[in-house]
Amino acid sequence: MTLERDDLLQMFKTMLLIRHFEEQCVEFYKSGEIHGSLHPCIGQEATAVGACVALRRDDYMTCTYRGHGQALAKGLDPKQAMAELLGRKTGCNQGKGGSMHFTDPDIGLLGENAIVGAGVPIAVGAAMTAQLDKTDRVAITFFGDGAVNQGAFHEAMNMAAIWDLPIIFFCENNLYSEMTPIKDMVNVAQLADRAAAYGMQAVTVDGYDPIAVYEVTKAAVDRARGGEGPTFIEAMTYRLFGHMVGDAEPYRTKAEVEEWRKRDPITTFPKQLIDKFGFTKADIEAVTAEVEAELAEISRFALESPWPDVSKIAEDVFAA
Amino acid sequence: MTLERDDLLQMFKTMLLIRHFEEQCVEFYKSGEIHGSLHPCIGQEATAVGACVALRRDDYMTCTYRGHGQALAKGLDPKQAMAELLGRKTGCNQGKGGSMHFTDPDIGLLGENAIVGAGVPIAVGAAMTAQLDKTDRVAITFFGDGAVNQGAFHEAMNMAAIWDLPIIFFCENNLYSEMTPIKDMVNVAQLADRAAAYGMQAVTVDGYDPIAVYEVTKAAVDRARGGEGPTFIEAMTYRLFGHMVGDAEPYRTKAEVEEWRKRDPITTFPKQLIDKFGFTKADIEAVTAEVEAELAEISRFALESPWPDVSKIAEDVFAA
Amino acid sequence: MREITFSKALREALIEEMERDPNIILLGEDIGVYGGVFKVTDGLLDRFGPERVRETPISEAGFIGAAVGMAMTGKHPMAELMFMDFAWVAGDQIFNQAAKMRYMSGGRVKVPMVIRTQQGGGRGNAAQHSQSLETVFTHIPGLKVVVPSTPYDAKGLLKTAIRDENPVVFFEDKMMYNLEGPVPDEEYTIPFGVADIKRAGTDVTIVATSSMVHVALGAADLLSEVGISAEVIDPRTMYPLDTPSLVDSAKKTSRAIVVDEGYERYGVTAEIASVMADGAFYYLDAPVKRMGAMDVPVPFSPALEDLTVPTEASVADMAKTLCGKV
Amino acid sequence: MREITFSKALREALIEEMERDPNIILLGEDIGVYGGVFKVTDGLLDRFGPERVRETPISEAGFIGAAVGMAMTGKHPMAELMFMDFAWVAGDQIFNQAAKMRYMSGGRVKVPMVIRTQQGGGRGNAAQHSQSLETVFTHIPGLKVVVPSTPYDAKGLLKTAIRDENPVVFFEDKMMYNLEGPVPDEEYTIPFGVADIKRAGTDVTIVATSSMVHVALGAADLLSEVGISAEVIDPRTMYPLDTPSLVDSAKKTSRAIVVDEGYERYGVTAEIASVMADGAFYYLDAPVKRMGAMDVPVPFSPALEDLTVPTEASVADMAKTLCGKV
Ligand SMILES: Cc1ncc(C[n+]2csc(CCOP(=O)(O)OP(=O)(O)O)c2C)c(N)n1
Ligand SMILES: Cc1ncc(C[n+]2csc(CCOP(=O)(O)OP(=O)(O)O)c2C)c(N)n1
């Protein structure tokens, strides 16, 4: 598949939906509707959407607590997602998982994960299944820059490399792990440099350019489906919001944030669509209106959804 | 320090002591004097001795269950070592540790370790102490080829690199981890290739040549003492014995073992001493006789040593 | 009935189940060419090939994590942890992932996998290769925990473990692999959560697990010599735990001892003793006693190691004290 | 006496001890510039510099292992595990290394280090960020385990932990950081292994740990309304455990409940209940009861989460049942 004109607009729409969805989450957090920790991917929509457009619905995926955007881009019903965040019965996990644990096997989503690095070997296992079953499915695992210093990442990279697994290691390098600059925590110029240690193909891409992200991911997916093994993708990106709601951001300057905001894909991508791909301002406005309407419906659904059944609290520990 | 003529003979003597010591251990194992698992380093004496000659007594060291040779080369009293293997009170650990846990803070030995990879971060901590205290001590950590696939190795390498720690990562690549060929378990030509992922200096050396091992280790130690940070050394070596006493060795051919045995440092190094450094056959014979006498004394000491005090079984869990 | 070793009983279960279900995949270190360091998987590589008997790097977190991913996508992986002590390097994948995945997903996924591992002292393997960590596994919700004590139980319970749709941890005892016992030729399975009375008795109940079952049976012999009739009961699975059978036995005998090879302090004996003390409170003539390993890392020296765990004599002594016969 | 928060009490202990002993080194994620995600180390980077307040990569096994190495070579490291749940990725370094090193060496080395971490539910952090894993830590020989419930205890016990020559695990409760309480200006320490009677009573003993102390105190208030006098006793350290005080209290009241936020099954309540049931056997009017967290991974939904742990009402109800007042 190469991107058609319609795909581009659809990509923008998904990015916008993610942005509005997450902004709504922040509101809900502040108003007390959402409990726990909330880690928006605001600013990182282009990686989520660019990568997921290159995937099939039946491909496998793991991600992190910052994975709402990826989950939505992969096809998670946003109503179920929002309901989950509000802890409702209609949530994708019946309210038992919450923000950090969206799971939906129907779209291959094998879980966000609250433990840094933990989703990486799990995706390796899914890729092993695909390889064993010769289904030509691939697995993708999203993780942050900080995760590359976790043992599980290392072990998983190596296993994928030696077994030529159909998997894409997608590192969103947003320059910080929580409040810590990644440049202080590794001694290499780019995280993609790590892949050589495993004899794995790697590439660094501009994570604020959804088309570029799509292209490198597509190439990696093609290689994986073709039995040519894993790829490590490092996407340079940035969160325009803090690590989590409540982060006072003493570790970065306002100027740095503003510098990145100028390139915010939510504003630059539609410009690109108009300037380079012949869309009109009206096209963009129409999409924006659609997203707003959808979002109103999403919020309404979530807010009106019932709470989980207290009598079912002990169910789902074990499968029958 | 550069190696003097006497150092060379002393190196040979230590290598020979290690070989005889370990052969005696195998005997003791077969006769039931030694219990548990025994992992001889027979064939790997040149790495132990070549590396340890480059160290000071007050430098720190961690190693593995296969670390008897390194411990002796670093200065562990062989009587205490043998007594420990026999589970006696006079052992370096009072018989509580055994073959896999030799520990002697007096020579900087912070423990062999029975968990693959576990000694690596511990050595990093010792290097942190040295750096904080500005003592110009260095730390060395010995581990096998199989350990490079363990998460702890990865995390430790990265920490050493980002903090410029005075530490040497010494990988004895003996081609197998237990019964598994390392070539099936990594996707790189040399394990030294892994170091690039951490921006760390690395070198591969012939582990059957004690002088070459000394030289690369000395260079790494000098760098570390000089504040220039860590080095990864991969020494290509081979165990002429199985993984442990009892290993039937179905995973390798007799021919392969014989090929390496031709280069056995215990036979080739003395030849080199005679041919290239002007020692005589008599010198070698004298050393051999000394080692044999020492070993008889070591065995006698261990065999005659008392068992640990049963009443002290619960002591040493906590320091007072 | 034919007698086979514990090890062979396990291997038979593996072979029969792998023949039955092509989704069963073994993962672990040295399980192929070498057949496993305790030889349980001997011959399986030849029989099932390298895709189903997958030799892994020394990456326990990695391959147990991969097993979780395989289990979530339709396979039935069986990961071998060479020594239970290595669970500590894979703890996150076992306790935070495998155990919790189904619940966190609100029942959307299942994680059918088995971790086979080997535990216990007695071989001079010292502190990092001799632990019995069943307490840790039973404490965390989401795992089933199996502790067979005979070849018969081993085979029947391993088959049940493999057919279970959840993460099951299966503990073998390193000293028991060569133990022989009757195992029928015919297919059978043993349900989880059903304790087995290994010897019936009337004066004192000895609940014992894994290797300690044999210690308890030896103690029962010693006790019969002094006229005390001991009942030895083996829970066989720590979770689910057959509480009613344990409580009933305590009610019947009115005295009970719980014996396990794990560290005694905050260990499984505490759970079992406390559910028995609660359930049989009004029937007990004496407090329920606990015997586990001493509160020390397992020492290496043969002069020390065996003293850290309950013995036939020490269990018999405890029973005599309880019965007022000292 | 002045009242300060739990968090400030901890910070004071850190500052005072770091001023006293230059060998104390803090290690952890985001403990510097940010002052720790729960702000306990706020300001310490400025005060002590980056060598003593060392920000680490997300490498828990790595930096806890490094702490072990530092401790063996003369430093006194304090590693912060941001959430106790992450202990599972560092398990080997905690349980196989730190805990066993001294014993395995036959007393040749010591490992003076503290792991500070934070636990418990109540914040909607779901299954992988809400665990209370004290059972796992107390079960493994070689670690001391501290579970303070008030600012006063927190400061005094943290100082003792830092001065101890062994690995000490110090558990803070995430909901308690803002709790205020009296803390003297003067220097003081609190010895390990000494339980504290948080409220004296005569009819029923409630042993409670960490956050559950406050639940127990609330329950005691409810009970006093119906004429039941509850004694609330806080062990403060799980290991060493002040068994005599607990047993004495049970002997006095003849009824006891043990309350803890960890999973109930095979949890610390089992140990405490069983030592009390044993020690006070002939004094008890009813079985010792245990109340811990439900046997499920902690659910996210606010409609579910709080139901999984003991509450003032449920503890009071249990006490009423024990006292025959329902
Ligand atoms: C094993 C583990 N250690 C620490 C944490 C706490 N933590 C949560 S998010 C995070 C930062 C992760 O940074 P990065 O991988 O760059 O991902 P990002 O949040 O930037 O997307 C940390 C340290 C955790 N969840 N798991
Ligand atoms: C974490 C862990 N996993 C597995 C083992 C079992 N084991 C002991 S030695 C060994 C092989 C190690 O190979 P290598 O690192 O090459 O060292 P060598 O024995 O060749 O010196 C294995 C797998 C262990 N001790 N620790």
Ligand SMILES: [Mg+2]
């Ligand atoms: Mg990041």
Ligand SMILES: [Mg+2]
């Ligand atoms: Mg090797």
